[in-house]
Amino acid sequence: MATRITLERCAKTFPDGTRALEPLDLAIEPGECLVLLGPSGCGKTTLLRLIAGLAAPDEGGRIAFDGTDVTARPIEARRVGMVFQSYALFPNMNVAQNIAYGLKIRGDAPAATAARVAEMLRLTQLEGFGERRIDELSGGQKQRVALARAVAIAPSVLLLDEPLTALDAKLRESLRIELKRLLGALKVTSVFVTHDQAEAMALGDRIAVLSRGRIEQIGSARDIYARPATRFVAEFVGQVSRLNLPGRGEVLVRPEHVELGAPGTGSFDATVAVCTFLGNLSAIELCTDDGQTLLAETRVPVAAGSRVGVTLDPAYFLEPRS
Amino acid sequence: MRMKRPAFALIAPVLTVLTCLFLIVPIGMSILAGVTENYFVGVRSGLTLRWVGEVWGLYRETIFLSLQVALATLAVTLVVGVPLGYVLARSDSRWVRALEEALVLPVAMPGLATGLALVLAFGTFRDFRASWVFILVGHVLFTLPFMARSVAAVLSSINLPVLEEAAASLGAGFVQRFFTIVVPNAKGGVLAGALMVVTLSMGEFNITWMLHTPLTKTLPVGLADSYASMRLEIGSAYTLVFLLMIVPLLIAMQWLAARGTRTLPSKRG
Amino acid sequence: MRASRLLFLTALPALVIFIAFWLLPVSRLVLVGASGKEGLAAYLSVVTNDIYRASLVNTVPLSAAAALVSVGVAAVVGVYLQRREFRGKRVVVSLLTFPLAFPGVVVGFLVILLAGRQGLIGQVSEQLGMEKVVFAYSLAGLFLGYLYFSIPRCVLTLMAAAEKLDPALEEAARSLGASPWRVVIDVIVPALGPALVASAAICFATGMGAFGTAFTLASKINVLPITIYSEFTNYANFAAAASLSLVLGVLTWLILMAARSLSGQGSAAA
Structure with a gap:
C-alpha cells in the first residue's frame, strides 16, 4: 500500500546560482521512515521540498511515486502530508477545522469528515480540543494538530520538516517517542528532516547524512554510527x-x-x-x-x-x- | 532659572488646549449653525430642523450619489485591491515594488491634476463622461492604494508563505488557498481598508470637482455649491449631514485600530 | 515560474486600471501641456509667465509657513498628549483626528465660521469694542485653513514618534545638569527629527495641491490650484492648465520622495 519514492539525477540550483543540491539518486522504500540528517545549509530541506513539490529539480531531474512521474505535479496534486517546523496551523480556523481542511478540499462528505477528524483527535491524544483556537494551544499541542492535519488525508507520503525543533528539550523527547509509535502504526512512507542526531537515530529506519548538497552516507542508524563512510559522518554523528x-x-x-x-x-x-x-x-x-x-x-x-x-x-x- | 520653569511647563498644556479648541470649536459652531433658526441672531432665535429639511429637499440626490459611489468604490477596491494587497505581501520582486510605488502616484499628486488628466483623456467619450462611473474611476484611483496596503500590512505580519504551503500540501489550489487562507486571515486589514475607502470616497472633492457634471454631483460637490450660493445655515446643516455620515465611520476605524493593537498576534520568530 | 505568473495575474486588474485610467491620461496631459503656442516652453511658464510666477510666489511661502507652524505646534501638542494621561484623553485624540477626513471645502467653510463676516473672531472682536476682524477670504484665512488640515496629521505622526522616545536619554541629560529648554533642543528635537521632516514635507505637499479649501475661501487669491482651475474653466487654456498641473504634481511628488528618503519612512501616501 505504501508508496515508493524514487529520485533520479535531482539537483537544485537557486536563481542566484548557489547549488543547494548536487545531482543525486535516491530510492525510499514503501513504508520506511527515511531521516535526512545534516547541519543547516546541507540541502536536507531543499531535498524535502523537491519531494513535496514545493520546489522543482533542475532540468533533467525526475521524481516518481510508485513509478509514476510526479516531477511536473505541484504539491497540491501529490497527496503528500506535510508537517512544518513552524506548525503552519491556520489561525482563522480552530483545531477541528484545521484537521478537516484537507478533507473538505477533497470534497469528503461532512459525516465522513467529522468521523475522520474525531479519529485523528483520538490518535494524537487531542480529544476535547477540537473547538480550541490555535492561539490557545501549547507548542506540543500545536505540533500534534499539525501532524493530525497532515495524516488525516491519508497521504501517500508523509513529510516532516524539523517538526520537533521548535519545542523545548523535554517535550521534544516525549513527542519523539509518540511520533515513532504513530509512524509505526501508520506504515506510511515518511521523510523526516532534522539536524538532531538523537532524533534521527530514534526515528529513522534509514538515515541519509547530508553535507554541502551531497548524501555522504545512507544506511541504518547502526551503520552510520559504527561504520561511517566519511570522516564528516563520523564527526557529525556521535x-x-x-x-x-x-x-x-x-x-x-x-x-x-x-x-x-x-x-x-x-x-x-x-x-x-x-x-x-x-x-x-x-x-x-x-x-x-x-x-x-x-x-x-x-x-x-x-x-x-x-x-x-x-x-x-x-x-x-x-x-x-x- | 527657577522662575522660568513654570512658564515652560505651561506652554505645552496651553498650546494643546488652544489647538484642540481651534480644531473642535468650528465643528461645534457648524453643527449649531445648522440647527439654529437664524445664526446671525444666535441661538436665542430658536433651534430648528428646518435647514436640515431644506438640505434634504435641495441636495438629497448628492447624498445618494455619494453613497452609491462610495459603495461601488468599495466593491472595486475589494475585488481589485485585496488581491493586489496579497501580491504586495507575497512578492518582493522589483516589478511588484515598482507597481506599489506607481499606484501611490494618484494619491501623491494633487487631485486636481488627476482630475484634469481624466477629463482631457476621456472628455470626448460623452456617455462615459456624463455618467457617475466617471467619478467612480477617480475614486478608485485614489483609494486603491489604501485598501491594498492595509491588506498587505496584515498579511505581512503572519507567516503567509508557510500557511499557503501547508494548504497546498493538503490539496488546495491557488484559488482555494486565496479564499480559505488568504482572505480570512486578511480580514482585519480588509475591514480597516474598507472603512478607509468609504470615508475617503465620501469626502473626496479635489478630483471629483473636475469629474462631476450638473447631473452627477456628490456630497462634497454639493457642499461647495451650498457654501457658495446658500445661506450659512443651509451650508451648516448640509455639513452636519456630512458629519453624521462620516463620523460613525471614523469612530469604527479608531475602534478597530485600538482593538488591532491589543490583539494583533505577535510575529513568530 | 507558475507561482510568479499567478501573482502577475492576481495583480493584473490593478495594473490595467492604473495604466488605463492614470498612466495614459497623465501621458496625454503631458502632450496637452506642450500643445499650446509656446510648446514645451509651457513647462517653464510657471517661472516665465508673470501671472503664474505670482501664483507660485503666493503658494510656496504660504504652504511652507503653514507646514512649519503646523509641525511646530504639533510637536509640542503631540509630545504632550503622548506623555500626559488624563481622563477623556482617547476622546480628545479621536476628535483631533476627525478633521483628517474632511474634504478641503469643509475646512474652508469652518474657516468662514471662524473668521468670516458672521464668524466667531469677528463677533468677539466687535464685542471687545474693536473693529470687526474678518480675514477668512484673504491669504490669512487660507493659512488658517491649511493649519486646520495639517495639524491633525502632524499630531498623529509626532505622537507615534514621541512614543518611541527613550526617557532615559532625557533623564541622562537632566542628570548632567541640562535645563528643560536644553533637553528639548539637545534630546527631544533630534530624536523627533525624521518625524518632523516627514510631517513638514507632507503638509507642504498637501498645501501646494490644496484645491478645495482655496476654492471655498477665495477665488480672488492666486494660489496654484486656483490658477490651474481658472485657466481650465474660465479661459479654456488647456495647455496651460495641463502644464501647470503637471509641474505642480511633479513638485509635490519630489517633495514627498525627498521627505521619505530623509525620514526613512516606507510610504509617501498621506
Whole structure:
C-alpha cells in the first residue's frame, strides 16, 4: 500500500546560482521512515521540498511515486502530508477545522469528515480540543494538530520538516517517542528532516547524512554510527576523537571505546584534563603526553589531573573511506 | 532659572488646549449653525430642523450619489485591491515594488491634476463622461492604494508563505488557498481598508470637482455649491449631514485600530 | 515560474486600471501641456509667465509657513498628549483626528465660521469694542485653513514618534545638569527629527495641491490650484492648465520622495 519514492539525477540550483543540491539518486522504500540528517545549509530541506513539490529539480531531474512521474505535479496534486517546523496551523480556523481542511478540499462528505477528524483527535491524544483556537494551544499541542492535519488525508507520503525543533528539550523527547509509535502504526512512507542526531537515530529506519548538497552516507542508524563512510559522518554523528598513533597514523575512535585503567596498565598513559559528571556517566577529556586530546567516558568520575592508563582496541577504530 | 520653569511647563498644556479648541470649536459652531433658526441672531432665535429639511429637499440626490459611489468604490477596491494587497505581501520582486510605488502616484499628486488628466483623456467619450462611473474611476484611483496596503500590512505580519504551503500540501489550489487562507486571515486589514475607502470616497472633492457634471454631483460637490450660493445655515446643516455620515465611520476605524493593537498576534520568530 | 505568473495575474486588474485610467491620461496631459503656442516652453511658464510666477510666489511661502507652524505646534501638542494621561484623553485624540477626513471645502467653510463676516473672531472682536476682524477670504484665512488640515496629521505622526522616545536619554541629560529648554533642543528635537521632516514635507505637499479649501475661501487669491482651475474653466487654456498641473504634481511628488528618503519612512501616501 505504501508508496515508493524514487529520485533520479535531482539537483537544485537557486536563481542566484548557489547549488543547494548536487545531482543525486535516491530510492525510499514503501513504508520506511527515511531521516535526512545534516547541519543547516546541507540541502536536507531543499531535498524535502523537491519531494513535496514545493520546489522543482533542475532540468533533467525526475521524481516518481510508485513509478509514476510526479516531477511536473505541484504539491497540491501529490497527496503528500506535510508537517512544518513552524506548525503552519491556520489561525482563522480552530483545531477541528484545521484537521478537516484537507478533507473538505477533497470534497469528503461532512459525516465522513467529522468521523475522520474525531479519529485523528483520538490518535494524537487531542480529544476535547477540537473547538480550541490555535492561539490557545501549547507548542506540543500545536505540533500534534499539525501532524493530525497532515495524516488525516491519508497521504501517500508523509513529510516532516524539523517538526520537533521548535519545542523545548523535554517535550521534544516525549513527542519523539509518540511520533515513532504513530509512524509505526501508520506504515506510511515518511521523510523526516532534522539536524538532531538523537532524533534521527530514534526515528529513522534509514538515515541519509547530508553535507554541502551531497548524501555522504545512507544506511541504518547502526551503520552510520559504527561504520561511517566519511570522516564528516563520523564527526557529525556521535562524538569522535582523532588521534595520531605511532606506527599507525591517524585513527578515529568513539569515547565509549576508550578503555581506562590504572596508569601503566594500558597502551599508553594520559592525564585527565576535564571530567564532566552527566549522571549516568562522566565525560572525560584526556590529554596524552604528546599533547593530543582524546574523549572518553566512565561510570565513575575521575578527578581532573589524575593519570590513567589508556587501552584502545583497533577493532573499534572507525575507517571512513574519505 | 527657577522662575522660568513654570512658564515652560505651561506652554505645552496651553498650546494643546488652544489647538484642540481651534480644531473642535468650528465643528461645534457648524453643527449649531445648522440647527439654529437664524445664526446671525444666535441661538436665542430658536433651534430648528428646518435647514436640515431644506438640505434634504435641495441636495438629497448628492447624498445618494455619494453613497452609491462610495459603495461601488468599495466593491472595486475589494475585488481589485485585496488581491493586489496579497501580491504586495507575497512578492518582493522589483516589478511588484515598482507597481506599489506607481499606484501611490494618484494619491501623491494633487487631485486636481488627476482630475484634469481624466477629463482631457476621456472628455470626448460623452456617455462615459456624463455618467457617475466617471467619478467612480477617480475614486478608485485614489483609494486603491489604501485598501491594498492595509491588506498587505496584515498579511505581512503572519507567516503567509508557510500557511499557503501547508494548504497546498493538503490539496488546495491557488484559488482555494486565496479564499480559505488568504482572505480570512486578511480580514482585519480588509475591514480597516474598507472603512478607509468609504470615508475617503465620501469626502473626496479635489478630483471629483473636475469629474462631476450638473447631473452627477456628490456630497462634497454639493457642499461647495451650498457654501457658495446658500445661506450659512443651509451650508451648516448640509455639513452636519456630512458629519453624521462620516463620523460613525471614523469612530469604527479608531475602534478597530485600538482593538488591532491589543490583539494583533505577535510575529513568530 | 507558475507561482510568479499567478501573482502577475492576481495583480493584473490593478495594473490595467492604473495604466488605463492614470498612466495614459497623465501621458496625454503631458502632450496637452506642450500643445499650446509656446510648446514645451509651457513647462517653464510657471517661472516665465508673470501671472503664474505670482501664483507660485503666493503658494510656496504660504504652504511652507503653514507646514512649519503646523509641525511646530504639533510637536509640542503631540509630545504632550503622548506623555500626559488624563481622563477623556482617547476622546480628545479621536476628535483631533476627525478633521483628517474632511474634504478641503469643509475646512474652508469652518474657516468662514471662524473668521468670516458672521464668524466667531469677528463677533468677539466687535464685542471687545474693536473693529470687526474678518480675514477668512484673504491669504490669512487660507493659512488658517491649511493649519486646520495639517495639524491633525502632524499630531498623529509626532505622537507615534514621541512614543518611541527613550526617557532615559532625557533623564541622562537632566542628570548632567541640562535645563528643560536644553533637553528639548539637545534630546527631544533630534530624536523627533525624521518625524518632523516627514510631517513638514507632507503638509507642504498637501498645501501646494490644496484645491478645495482655496476654492471655498477665495477665488480672488492666486494660489496654484486656483490658477490651474481658472485657466481650465474660465479661459479654456488647456495647455496651460495641463502644464501647470503637471509641474505642480511633479513638485509635490519630489517633495514627498525627498521627505521619505530623509525620514526613512516606507510610504509617501498621506
